[in-house]
Amino acid sequence: MSNMQERRGQVIQGVTGDWEVVVGLEVHAQVASNAKLFSGAPTTFGAGPNENVSLVDAAMPGMLPVINQFCVEQAIRTGLGINAKINLKSVFDRKNYFYPDLPAGYQISQYKDPIVGEGVVTVDLADGQSVDIGIERLHLEQDAGKSTHEGDHSLVDLNRAGVALMEIVSKPDIRSSEEAAAYLQKLRAILRYLGTCDGNMEEGSLRADVNVSVRKSGDPFGTRCEIKNVNSIRFVAAAIDYEARRQVDLIEDGGEVDQETRLFDPNTGKTRTMRSKEDAHDYRYFPDPDLLPLEFDQSVVDEIARNLPELPDQKKARFIEELGLSAYDAGVLVSEKETADFFEEAAAGRDPKIVANWTTGELFAALNKSGQSLSDCNVSAKQLGALIDLIADDTISGRIAKDVFEIMFEKGGNPAEIVEERGLKQVTDTSEIEAIVDQVIANNPDKAAEVKTKPKAIGWFVGQVMQASGGKANPKAVNEILKRKLES
Numbered sequence: 001m002s003n004m005q006e007r008r009g010q011v012i013q014g015v016t017g018d019w020e021v022v023v024g025l026e027v028h029a030q031v032a033s034n035a036k037l038f039s040g041a042p043t044t045f046g047a048g049p050n051e052n053v054s055l056v057d058a059a060m061p062g063m064l065p066v067i068n069q070f071c072v073e074q075a076i077r078t079g080l081g082i083n084a085k086i087n088l089k090s091v092f093d094r095k096n097y098f099y100p101d102l103p104a105g106y107q108i109s110q111y112k113d114p115i116v117g118e119g120v121v122t123v124d125l126a127d128g129q130s131v132d133i134g135i136e137r138l139h140l141e142q143d144a145g146k147s148t149h150e151g152d153h154s155l156v157d158l159n160r161a162g163v164a165l166m167e168i169v170s171k172p173d174i175r176s177s178e179e180a181a182a183y184l185q186k187l188r189a190i191l192r193y194l195g196t197c198d199g200n201m202e203e204g205s206l207r208a209d210v211n212v213s214v215r216k217s218g219d220p221f222g223t224r225c226e227i228k229n230v231n232s233i234r235f236v237a238a239a240i241d242y243e244a245r246r247q248v249d250l251i252e253d254g255g256e257v258d259q260e261t262r263l264f265d266p267n268t269g270k271t272r273t274m275r276s277k278e279d280a281h282d283y284r285y286f287p288d289p290d291l292l293p294l295e296f297d298q299s300v301v302d303e304i305a306r307n308l309p310e311l312p313d314q315k316k317a318r319f320i321e322e323l324g325l326s327a328y329d330a331g332v333l334v335s336e337k338e339t340a341d342f343f344e345e346a347a348a349g350r351d352p353k354i355v356a357n358w359t360t361g362e363l364f365a366a367l368n369k370s371g372q373s374l375s376d377c378n379v380s381a382k383q384l385g386a387l388i389d390l391i392a393d394d395t396i397s398g399r400i401a402k403d404v405f406e407i408m409f410e411k412g413g414n415p416a417e418i419v420e421e422r423g424l425k426q427v428t429d430t431s432e433i434e435a436i437v438d439q440v441i442a443n444n445p446d447k448a449a450e451v452k453t454k455p456k457a458i459g460w461f462v463g464q465v466m467q468a469s470g471g472k473a474n475p476k477a478v479n480e481i482l483k484r485k486l487e488s
Contacts, residue, residue: 009021009175009176009179010179012214012244014248014249014252016252017216018216018217019215019244019248020175020214020217021214021244022172022175022213022214022215022222022224023172023174023175023211023240024169024171024173024174025169025174025180025183025208025209025236026167026169026208026211026226027167027168027169027170027184027206027207027208028143028165028166028167028206029078029168029191029196029197029199029205029206030043030163030164030198030204030205031074031075031163031164031165031196032074032196032197032198033068033074035068036054036057036068036142036162036163036164037065037067037071037108037140037141037142037162037165038056038066038067038068039055039056039057039066039162040054041053041054047159049155050157050158050159053158053159053161054162056162057103057161057162058161059105064290065290067291067294072115072294073300073304074196075115075116075138075140075166075196076115076116076300076301077196077304078166078168078194078196078197079115079116080301080305080308081191081194081308081311082116082119082120082138083119083120083121084116084118084119084120085116085118086116086301087114087116087117088295088296088301089113089294090113090114090115090293090294091112091113091287091293091294092108092140092287093108093110093111093112093285093286094107094108094285094286094287094288095107095109095141096283096284096285097282097283099144099147100145100147100154100156101145101146101156101157101158101161102144102161103145103158103161107141107142107144108141108142108288108291109139109141109142109167110140110141111139111285112285113293114137114138114140115138115140115294116137116138116139117137118135118136118137119134119138120132120133120134120135121133121170121187121190122186122313123182123183123186125178125182126178126182128327131173131179132173133170133173133179134170134171135168135169135170136169137169138166138167138168138169139166139167139169140164140166140167141165141167142161142162142163142164142165143160143161143162143163144160145158145159145160145161146159146160166197168187170183172213172221177236177237177240177241180237180240181234181236181237184208184236185335186312188201189334189335189336190311192337193312194308194309194311195309201232201233202231202232204231206231207229207230207231208229208230208231208236209227209230210226210227210236210240210264211224211227212224212225212227212240212244213225213247214244214248214251222247222251222257223259224259225243225247225257225258225259225260225262225271226262227262227263227271228263228274229263230264235266238264239264242264242269242270242271243271258276259276260274260276261273261275261276312335315334315340316331319333319334319352323353324352325352325356329360333356333360336374339374341381342359342374342381343356343381345381345385346359346381346382346384347385348385350385350392351388354391355384355385355388358384358405359384362402362405363377363384366405366406370409378408378409378410378411378412379405379408379409383414383415384405386414386416387401387404387405387415388401390416390419394426395416395419395426396419396424396425397466397471397472397475398475399466400419400424400426400472403424404424424472425472426472426473426474430481433465433469433473433474433477434481436465436469437461437465437478437481437482437485438485439468440465441486444461444464447460447461448461448486451486452487458482458486461486462478462482465478465482
């Protein structure tokens, strides 16, 4: 399933030689559902403290959990999206531990019999290489609440208690911080395409526990440390880099890596000890007596499979094969569902390569510079398409189009109306262009003579004519007139 052993991953140079980084990720993805996993309480983000809490979530005596069928379907849908085995029978267990934000004293999770088994996610790296990251399992579980510590007292908010989570556990196949970041980006994209998780890490609906160890090439796996609740792809990569270096330095200084849970501090870029790592037996797992085994027919899986949307890998292949895009451009465009949808709407009935260039070029550059997201942008797919149409029918030049795009991005508006209001239409009258050409040649006789021995020098004249016309002259007409006059 995985080709991880066929390549060399991230290597840390130590005093005693090179060390290999080994990483596994446990990603907690909040199920996109209006209700919690075992109660009808809402899951809306940003509600006041303890507003989204039912008697079940608060673990009041006599309250029994009832499974949310939609959350089960979302887990199946996700399993199919990561090419995993769907288990028709799974069991909910009690994971016992005590903390103020876990009022029942246990978390309902799945242990030995998860709803989703082994799968695989194919990840594209920056160097063009593709690698397969194995998935160990996906299981459903309920989230805990949140504790806030202020001075000498603590506050508990149970809004998240009982919210449905999918814990997606990778195999220890990841060999670098770059691969970890790419895997997390790809997994988030799949979840968003499927509609099973919104992937908003800043809101806590997607977060990762990062397991890191180091070893000499060919040796057995080393002792791992788990870095809990990292809520940024950039922080995941930084945590891996720091933790791997820490472990190498510790071993080479004669110490041993303790299996423990650590936290990543984004302010210092370092990890620190949180607690010694628990093993499964510490949680005293046993089947939840209030919940029957979860069973469903293969027909349920087949029906969900029939209604799956086109996923990133499928869309990328189609963009390459049917639209003629490069593998790089296609990969960039499908990396987020919102971007892919924008591109397809803008490209409808137009040259897809030109639309791809405008999307990944001018649009992405403007978004990065402004810090805006595509959904907040003033330029819609329809408007970008209309702007490209104005270039195609020679209403404006490509240079003027960039100026119009800047106006659209800043203030919005219809591109045709902006061109009309500001008098930006392209000059196609050859007599007007010829007059400008004659003036430029007359002002630069030495340069004109140079063109006869250096034909490429004509490019300088093109620039001068375009500048003199305020960018409005038709570039094709400018080139034709200059060639006729300078080469005769």
